[in-house]
Amino acid sequence: MIKFLSNAWSNFKEYVILCLLVILSLILLSQNQNQKVQKVRAIAFGSFSTVTSVFSNLFSSARITEENEELRKANAELMMQISKLREYGITNEQLRGLIGLKDTANLPLIPATVVSKSLSLTQHTITLNAGLKDSVKPGMPVVNYSGLIGMVHSSSENFSIVRTLKNVDLKLTVKNERSRIHGIMKWDGEEFIIVNIPKTYDFEIGDRIITSELSSIVPVPLPVGLVQEIDDVETEVFKRIKVRPFVDLLSVENLFIVGIVNSTQKQNLELNFYR
Amino acid sequence: MNWRQLIPLIIFFPLLLLQVTIIPLISIESIIPDLLLIAVVYYSILHGQIYGTILGSIYGILFDLIAGSLLGSSMLSKTVAGFIAGYYSSETKRDQYLNSYSFTFVIFLCALTDTAIYSFFSAWDFNINLFRILFNYSLLPSIYTTIISSIVLIIPYKKGFN
Numbered sequence: 001m002i003k004f005l006s007n008a009w010s011n012f013k014e015y016v017i018l019c020l021l022v023i024l025s026l027i028l029l030s031q032n033q034n035q036k037v038q039k040v041r042a043i044a045f046g047s048f049s050t051v052t053s054v055f056s057n058l059f060s061s062a063r064i065t066e067e068n069e070e071l072r073k074a075n076a077e078l079m080m081q082i083s084k085l086r087e088y089g090i091t092n093e094q095l096r097g098l099i100g101l102k103d104t105a106n107l108p109l110i111p112a113t114v115v116s117k118s119l120s121l122t123q124h125t126i127t128l129n130a131g132l133k134d135s136v137k138p139g140m141p142v143v144n145y146s147g148l149i150g151m152v153h154s155s156s157e158n159f160s161i162v163r164t165l166k167n168v169d170l171k172l173t174v175k176n177e178r179s180r181i182h183g184i185m186k187w188d189g190e191e192f193i194i195v196n197i198p199k200t201y202d203f204e205i206g207d208r209i210i211t212s213e214l215s216s217i218v219p220v221p222l223p224v225g226l227v228q229e230i231d232d233v234e235t236e237v238f239k240r241i242k243v244r245p246f247v248d249l250l251s252v253e254n255l256f257i258v259g260i261v262n263s264t265q266k267q268n269l270e271l272n273f274y275r
Numbered sequence: 276m277n278w279r280q281l282i283p284l285i286i287f288f289p290l291l292l293l294q295v296t297i298i299p300l301i302s303i304e305s306i307i308p309d310l311l312l313i314a315v316v317y318y319s320i321l322h323g324q325i326y327g328t329i330l331g332s333i334y335g336i337l338f339d340l341i342a343g344s345l346l347g348s349s350m351l352s353k354t355v356a357g358f359i360a361g362y363y364s365s366e367t368k369r370d371q372y373l374n375s376y377s378f379t380f381v382i383f384l385c386a387l388t389d390t391a392i393y394s395f396f397s398a399w400d401f402n403i404n405l406f407r408i409l410f411n412y413s414l415l416p417s418i419y420t421t422i423i424s425s426i427v428l429i430i431p432y433k434k435g436f437n
Contacts, residue, residue, distance in 0.1 A: 014324045014361070021332045021354045028336070028347030029396060036344060044340035048291070053282045055296050116295035118342035119307045121412050127295075127342040153343060163342035166305065168397065189411055250302060 024220075025078050028056065046156025053115040053159075068254060074145050083119050107220065108259035108266055112142075116254060121189050124166035125250065126150075130255070131158040135149060136257050144255040147223035147246035148172075148211060160257070164249050165192065165224075173215035174224055174243075177208040185209070185243060187222065192225065194241040201239075203227055209243050222259065282387055283318045287337060290314055295342065306415050308423035309386065311338060316360040316385045317427060320372050324361025333359025345397050348356055352392035356385040374428070381422040386417035 009016065031037050112130035130136050132155050142149045142162050150164035163170050171186045174194065180204040183194040197203065207227040211218040225245040232239045294310050301307070311334050319327020335350030342349075363372045363381050373379055394412035 014328065014358070017325055018328050018354065018358050021328060022351060025332070025335070025351035028339075028350060029345065030347075032346050034354060041340050041343070041346065044337075045343060048288075048341045051288075052292060052296060055292055117299040118295055118344065119299050119302050120344065120393075120397070121305050121416070122394060123304065123344045127343070163343075189408070191394050193343045248303065250299070 004115050008274060042156040042192060043155055045154075045161055046128060046131070046159050048217055049129070049156075049159035052127065053113075053129050056113075068197075070144075078145070086196040108260055109143075110136060110258040111254070112136075112257055113254055119250075120125070121166075122168045122187075124199050125153065125166045126162050126164060126252070128160045128162055128255070129154075129158065130257060131155045131160050133157050134257075135259060136160050140260060141218045141220075141222060141258045142255055143258060144252060146248075147225070148218065149247050149249065149252055149255055151218075162223045163205050165247075166249050172218065172224070174209050174220075175212040175214075176203060179203065179207070182214060183241065192243040192245060196238045197241055199232065199237070200237050202231055203239075205230065205234060220258070222258075248275050280322055280326065283314060284333070287334060288315065288408065291338065291341065305420070306419055308420040309389070310423075311385055312353065312356060312389055312420060313382060313424045313427060315357045316424075317373070317378075319357045319360035320364045320369060320378075320381065323364050324358060327357035327361040327364070328354055329357070331355070346395040348393050351396065352389040355392055359388055360385050368392040376425070376428070378428060379421050379425050381416075383417055383421040385415050386420040387413055390416050 031141045067125055090237075110130055112128040114126050114136075115129050116127045118125045118127075126149075128136075128142070136152055136155050138152050140152045142152060148165065150162045150167065151170060153161045153163045155161075165172075166187050168187055168189060171184055173182060175182045181197075181201050181203065183197050185192055185194045194203075194209070203225050208229065209224045210221045211224060213221065223246050225243040227241055228244040229242040230239055230244065290310050294307075298307050298310065315327065315331045315334055318330055322330075331353035335353035336347075337385070337405075338349045338353075339346045360381055372381060376437050390413040391409060394408050
């Protein structure tokens, strides 16, 4: 028996090692949500990001002039919008006061910079230099001046990994700002699409898409993108809406983490319906 | 094991640093070359199949942990890629594979396998056409990795990484 095993090992050791490592990988694949695995991951990317942040600072300073120019332009546009919105805000506050609605608009913003990017067509992630120490928690939305970028996936003491919109695992409840119709938007590896929209629903090219208050991930309205194309195949029941995001996800450098996580109290209450 | 076999482990972190900071600057529509795969294939041809398989799994798991991708997906894909590259590691043909354009062929084959397996686990969706997965997520990144890997041929391997 020992001789047989010894012969088998010497003849097939490459295959035995391959099988063992493949099995180990499959076990790890099934343990992705495990808390202990998440902790190990937080330590690993936290340590590595410390080095990366020094390195990325060198490169980001080279592009700072170009970015300053863009920010100045955005700032000027925003200044004009603010004065207009301030007027609307005062009216809105008065009207909300009259009908007794609670104000949910004051959201804390945590500034952060991208220290590394893991580009993949399906699993696009970025690492930010803000972590648990800055009160960043998994589940918080990440934005810049153009709109939504993604969600914090995991955090270490000083760094966080963000799943951007270009990640097949991130599916968002969004709505059409004009027609108020809701839908699920996802990245299919090539484009952003809102799926399973009945043909009778009102969508037009150029409509603004924002996150929906129904979303369990981003419960505040944040700009996402514009309707770019509507696929309306005659033989199919639903239409597919293609969306062009406001944010250029490949060039994001400075951004903000919105300091909110979805209320567990609200989530528990909603889940009661399924019990 | 001699000290030369430890070099790939030492160069992992500088390579990963390049992969996550500089390589995104040369991305084409989110398609980027995979430096880690090039290293796995190179050292697999240099040191043999078992070495390549184990190196692939170590590079893969470290990448999964640090980059935030689905844990186990890169480990699986790079393990298989290292194993396949090991087939081109015979004593007589090693020089031929490392010093000629055959290296880019091995890279292409391994990159195709690596990205196909990775995509299967990270992007599988019944609504997505299998052909499209293979073309967009596998073929295009493999071609880019193959093009970048030709740089390795400029470095004489005995003076370079060995």
